[in-house]
Amino acid sequence: MRPRAELIVAVAVLAALLVGDMMFHRPKWDALASVQKKAARAEQELLYVASHREELGRIQDFLPLPLENDVEGAERFLALVNAEAGRLGAVINRVEPMGETPNGEYVERTFKLTLEGGFDEFRGFMRFLEKIPEIVVVHAFDYRSSTISAASTHRAIVTLTVIGY
Amino acid sequence: MLFRINVHRLGKERRLKARQRIRRVMFASAVIGFNVVLVGMFIVAVMIQSRNVAVASDRLEATERALAKVVIEEGGAASEEEVRLIRKRAMQTRWSEVLLSIASETPDDMWFPRIRLAERRGGGGSGAYGLRLTGRIKAGGEEEGLTNLMSFLGGIREDASFREHFTEARLVDSAWLAEGGEEYLEFEVFCPLVDPDIIVERRSAGAVAPEDYMTPDEAEELESDDADTASVIELEEGSFAS
Numbered sequence: 001m002r003p004r005a006e007l008i009v010a011v012a013v014l015a016a017l018l019v020g021d022m023m024f025h026r027p028k029w030d031a032l033a034s035v036q037k038k039a040a041r042a043e044q045e046l047l048y049v050a051s052h053r054e055e056l057g058r059i060q061d062f063l064p065l066p067l068e069n070d071v072e073g074a075e076r077f078l079a080l081v082n083a084e085a086g087r088l089g090a091v092i093n094r095v096e097p098m099g100e101t102p103n104g105e106y107v108e109r110t111f112k113l114t115l116e117g118g119f120d121e122f123r124g125f126m127r128f129l130e131k132i133p134e135i136v137v138v139h140a141f142d143y144r145s146s147t148i149s150a151a152s153t154h155r156a157i158v159t160l161t162v163i164g165y
Numbered sequence: 166m167l168f169r170i171n172v173h174r175l176g177k178e179r180r181l182k183a184r185q186r187i188r189r190v191m192f193a194s195a196v197i198g199f200n201v202v203l204v205g206m207f208i209v210a211v212m213i214q215s216r217n218v219a220v221a222s223d224r225l226e227a228t229e230r231a232l233a234k235v236v237i238e239e240g241g242a243a244s245e246e247e248v249r250l251i252r253k254r255a256m257q258t259r260w261s262e263v264l265l266s267i268a269s270e271t272p273d274d275m276w277f278p279r280i281r282l283a284e285r286r287g288g289g290g291s292g293a294y295g296l297r298l299t300g301r302i303k304a305g306g307e308e309e310g311l312t313n314l315m316s317f318l319g320g321i322r323e324d325a326s327f328r329e330h331f332t333e334a335r336l337v338d339s340a341w342l343a344e345g346g347e348e349y350l351e352f353e354v355f356c357p358l359v360d361p362d363i364i365v366e367r368r369s370a371g372a373v374a375p376e377d378y379m380t381p382d383e384a385e386e387l388e389s390d391d392a393d394t395a396s397v398i399e400l401e402e403g404s405f406a407s
Contacts (some may be wrong), residue, residue: 004192006192006193006196006197007196009196009197009200010196010199010200013200013203013204014203017203017204017207020207020211021207024211025207025210025211025214028211028214028215028218029214031218032214032217032218032221035218035221035222035225036221038225039221039224039225039228042225042228042229042232043228045232045252046228046231046232046235049232049235049236050235062250062251062254063247063250063251064250103246104244104246105244105246106246106250119264119268119277122264123261123264123265123268124261126260126261126264127261129260130257130259130260130261135250135253135254135257136257137253137257138257138258138260138282139282140281140282140283141260141280141281141282142279142280142281142282143277143279143280143281144278144279145276145277145278145279146278163250163253
């Protein structure tokens with residue numbers, strides 16, 4: 001049976017449509033779902049904020065504190081975390097600055113910190129990072145604890161970005 | 166007579182050919198028409214989707230502007246940048262709570278030599294981004310060890326703080342090993358993180374609740390005095406050491 005040109009064209013068109021679907025239609029579908037989700041959440045937030053206007057006075061409490069006495073932002077952050085680690089009974093024995101990026105009037109500073117301390121100290125340290133005035137985004141951590149040995153050592157390496165002045 | 170028969174046959178063949186040609190033209194028209202309709206539908210669908218994306222983006226932008234306006238005008242935030250920072254703080258993962266959940270669900274005779282949050286690959290990929298727990302259970306027998314492990318997995322899967330941040334807790338590896346005359350079940354659990362965008366949704370089940378916007382001071386007040394259950398991990402480890 002001789003292959004008919006129109007059948008070949010039909011198959012080619014279907015194949016092109018499938019490829020087009022994957023390349024154009026599906027990404028748009030995903031983008032739409034994502035944008036709709038964000039819009040719905042923003043609307044909920046607006047609704048909440050609009051109905052709790054009396055609480056808006058606290059907004060400054062959520063933001064990084066301005067710098068005082070010409071202290072550099074990175075210096076202040078490292079002094080803070082060092083003091084807290086000491087208070088918790090842990091030690092920060094390595095700080096690796098991994099870059100600074102200006103972000104409007106703020107600066108995003110990325111560090112890799114090595115903390116020597118037990119699980120409670122590590123958890124306490126993470127708790128501290130959550131509540132300092134600067135906004136800390138933890139990208140990765142690796143907590144290791146030696147097992148079944150008299151001289152147990154515990155070490156955590158934390159990669160984080162601090163957003164502050 | 167022969168001539169008449171040939172003319173008749175010729176006419177018949179011509180009619181047959183004409184009928185076949187008409188059938189073929191109709192088939193080709195149908196196929197082309199079907200393809201045109203399909204392509205048209207595809208183009209219309211893509212156009213509708215593009216329009217929907219544009220409408221949703223406009224809606225998002227307008228809402229965020231309105232939100233920023235309220236927060237800036239009435240709340241004293243200086244810029245949209247600050248509003249974004251406030252939202253970022255509200256959505257960040259509270260690792261101390263996650264670690265506390267792990268510790269509180271850890272049964273006796275279990276500890277973790279390694280807890281690792283794998284770094285996200287690239288800018289926004291979410292493929293392998295999650296928490297990897299490498300643990301050990303000291304057990305008298307296989308059954309006891311597995312029971313403890315299943316109990317731990319069931320516990321963290323049900324834990325509210327854990328469910329807020331992770332899609333699941335999956336056992337990816339387990340093996341029996343003997344050390345110092347003791348038997349251990351070594352295991353690895355992987356917990357993929359949920360999309361950061363939906364953490365707030367999970368926290369508040371559809372509505373942004375005030376607790377998602379805790380100030381650092383409020384967060385400190387919530388710190389529980391008896392939150393040191395995490396020490397179970399080290400105590401157990403210490404007890405093995407002795």
